[in-house]
Amino acid sequence: MTTTILTVEGLTVYQGNYLALRDVSFELLPGTDTAIVGPNGAGKSTLVKAILELIPRSAGKIEIFGRPITKLGGLRHFLGYMPQNFIFDRSFPISVNELIGLGWTKEVQKQDSLFTKFWKRNIEKTTAVTEALQRTGVYHLRHQSIGTLSGGQLKRLLLAYCLVMPRKLLVLDEAFAGVDMQGAADFYVLLNELKQEEGWTILQVSHDIDMVSRHCDRVLCLNQTVVCTGQPEIALSPENLLATYGPGFSRYHHHHN
Numbered sequence: 001m002t003t004t005i006l007t008v009e010g011l012t013v014y015q016g017n018y019l020a021l022r023d024v025s026f027e028l029l030p031g032t033d034t035a036i037v038g039p040n041g042a043g044k045s046t047l048v049k050a051i052l053e054l055i056p057r058s059a060g061k062i063e064i065f066g067r068p069i070t071k072l073g074g075l076r077h078f079l080g081y082m083p084q085n086f087i088f089d090r091s092f093p094i095s096v097n098e099l100i101g102l103g104w105t106k107e108v109q110k111q112d113s114l115f116t117k118f119w120k121r122n123i124e125k126t127t128a129v130t131e132a133l134q135r136t137g138v139y140h141l142r143h144q145s146i147g148t149l150s151g152g153q154l155k156r157l158l159l160a161y162c163l164v165m166p167r168k169l170l171v172l173d174e175a176f177a178g179v180d181m182q183g184a185a186d187f188y189v190l191l192n193e194l195k196q197e198e199g200w201t202i203l204q205v206s207h208d209i210d211m212v213s214r215h216c217d218r219v220l221c222l223n224q225t226v227v228c229t230g231q232p233e234i235a236l237s238p239e240n241l242l243a244t245y246g247p248g249f250s251r252y253h254h255h256h257n
Contacts, residue, residue: 011047011061038223096142100161101164106125152183176208218232
């Protein structure tokens with residue numbers, strides 16, 4: 001029997017008096033890449049934030065790795081998150097290397113001496129950071145301040161942050177916002193390669209139906225509640241898109257920002 005990575009049952013979220021999500025239920029199987037699509041205001045970002053407990057839910061059950069989200073404990077380290085907007089003070093003096101190093105939290109063996117612990121930790125951390133930056137194509141930027149990076153470089157930096165420690169579930173909220181068409185296409189290819197290598201399960205919010213249809217395994221069409229789920233060729237049929245977006249919808253093509 002295949003263990004689900006994420007199970008959401010009857011999730012309802014109010015924002016003030018506004019019903020943002022109503023009775024949302026779905027599950028993610030290991031190794032899949034699922035995209036959440038829907039019109040503006042459909043509750044896509046609200047859904048991922050509720051799953052990650054960044055905002056409260058009014059009703060419903062969320063389980064990750066077979067455990068209630070409130071009882072994940074140390075399993076939280078296997079959960080990676082890339083927000084839509086990475087807001088920070090660009091004058092803050094922290095380098096690419098230093099930021100990725102903050103994401104490395106592995107413990108060394110307790111029986112080692114203090115010096116051995118320090119030495120092992122330093123070697124393992126340096127190796128993990130180097131490999132994460134190399135695999136995401138930003139190793140050459142390792143000594144730069146993060147405030148000097150472009151939007152596309154920042155996205156790869158956040159991916160490296162997720163990669164520096166083992167993950168099982170990666171959640172992306174509009175990961176390609178602010179990235180041009182070629183940058184988004186390259187990022188999708190990289191993301192798919194890393195998914196295969198790392199065994200990641202991915203849940204991502206996207207506005208780009210064409211990119212989703214080419215790169216994702218499954219699609220969840222959302223408009224406050226789940227309209228449909230399934231493989232892209234089924235979920236993104238004209239009938240399902242009409243039911244999700246309403247009349248007048250035209251397929252969104254990624255454009256330069």
